Amino acid sequence: MKVAIVQQILPHYRIPFFTSLHSTLAARGVDLQLIYGQEAPGATPRTVPLDAPWAERIQNRYFRVGRRQLVWQPCLAQTRKSDLVIVGNANRSLVNYVILASRAISRRFRLAFWTHGRNFRSTERDRLAEGFKRKLARAADWWFAYTERSAKIMRSQGVPAERITVVDNAFDTDELAAATRSLDRSELARTRAELGIDSDSPVVVFCGGLRPEKDIGFVLKACEIARKHVPSLHLVVVGDGPEENKVKAAAVRNPWIHAIGPVFKADRVRYFAISEAVLLPLGVGLAVLDSFVTQTPLLTTDVESHGPESAYLEHDVNGLVSEPSVEAYANELVRYLGDSELRKRLRAECANAARRYTLANMVERFASGIVTSAQ
Template sequence: MKKVAIFYRFLPQYRVDFYNKLRESLAEEGVELSLIYGKSIDGNAAKKDEVDLPWATYVQHKIIKIAGIDFIWQPYLKYVKDKDLVIVEQANKLIVNYILIFYRYFAKFKLAQWGHGRNMQIDEKSLANRFKNKLITACDWWFPYTEGVKQYIVDKGFDKNKITVVQNAIDTVTLSKEYDALPQSQVEELKSQLGIDSENIGIYCGGIYEEKRIDFLIEACDKIKKQIPDFHLIVLGSGKDAFKVKEAQVTRSWLHYLGAKFGAERIPYFKMSSIFLMPGLVGLAILDCFATKTPMFTTTYPYHSPEIEYLVNNENGVITENNIEAYVNGVVEVLKDKSKLEKLIQGCEKARTIYNNENMVNNFKNGILKCINQN
């Protein structure tokens, strides 16, 4: 039996379905999957979205300071033994990656990288990204998140025949089914509890930290409220900047901060909302929008994650210019024109059949099989 291991720093709740299905899918092909993971001990821990998986192996990592920079030591080397393929997160600060890059020349396993190709939240010409570019070709296979990331990797010299685009996703199928099945009566009851008597509701759901631009969101919503008097905003999530939302809601009866919500408990809030507001960094949240037919409104913020590629402007979401006036106008225009809103909803419904865990699992499985069976 062929054996594959994935090394990852942490295990977020949204990845559980993917790992379970990938394990089952590979087992059907006679391949054993191991997952070795730790838990965040940095800013990610504030998101409160990490879980455990019974069949996976938890091994806590440590932070080691080198020249004032935080590196992460993952004591995972013993799990390389008898593996045909080891898949690692592409990240400069992971010490074990450097060891594996050299170790693979003296062992029988292949090494694959899984990631964005570069840190999209900083300048492409930064020292960190230039260093990361040097290591793009230091592996046997690549699992980029999206087609755009694939092109970036190819441009940096990696063999296009040894790349599998995974089409990064979450479990939108289950989320979609639960969304469609939720009775409207439950939604109306919850709206009543929140004191909301309106259809003009926006939702924000995700981590609440600097790159999400919470100050921009609140200021924009203040201006939206002036043009649409019955507008309400629901905020779900946690993070370092959550205090800004808590403070803002004290003087805004139309702003409802409800803390972190996961899985099915988010659905009633999405179902009562007409649009999703995220003017800052967009990543996997776009998939929540597709699954719940709640169009995303964002900006041309320069540091989005790769999943922004899934948003087709004015078809399944809206991307405005990167300023508050343009953002407010974009939101107000759609909320006042239900035909435009309906077009976006239909676009989301179409997109949710394309971007889902089933397709991601199939892509990942096929890439793994191709890699381990190739001489």
């Protein structure tokens, strides 16, 4: 059996997944070919080249029609001999329509979509595009859903449940887990001392891109409110972006705010380790795995714009979800900080979730779905 997976880009965190998936499928007699292109000019994340005989890089062509960006991926020759072709279901991917037409005419291969379910950040003006995507999605033979949240959306659109594989999207957390285990009390004490934080003062952390969609201003306001009840509270902000100056200005005015700047890979673990919670009111995605692996429960809000991985977060089990107002968010933080049993229980459940949502689990689910789809 020959399988081709077409990816618009290949970010660094996907390389361990595809490498492991290739070896897992090879052991089951399945030949995997990965076809990937590059990002649009100025876009992130960026493609990282993969030097492997089963991976081929192509040159994407990007262009605009009105306000929409479209992309053409020249991969038809590479997919021609495949028994199963797996693509994303983005409307802007023009090659999908050609592949769909080819499948409808010849029926010589099966088609699968690897899907979020819908665009969780879509606006009112995107409704027509999302409606078209729903119709297009039903044309496939199989579906690989990022998470159960994605699968639920697909089922609501009429996709048969027995043709959906929930892959539990993840990345390789081994380095993060090893760094977490290696921390000792002296390093945590040193980190607090560097920041000028007393040993008994509670700390919360924001870690991510300081972009408008993450709304760091929301976090700053919520912490100001929470400090009326927990006056020794400190906020550590790890990351950079367009709203970095907002954080730096707040840190100048308030010594309890610590603007760390960008910190990469396992180096950020020590800031999680001194913290009681991760604050991420908007845009929860794979960052939830950082929370699980470091056993630092994540506090977010109940909004639709989160990524599909927000499905992993269970309120009062392995994280916290408040109403989407600054006041409600601050109150939930105060409740959590004042309840030692809740903190202990959530940390334990974070550890359980970290054992479930792993790269190995994702690889096995994806590989099993590929094999099952051919039956």
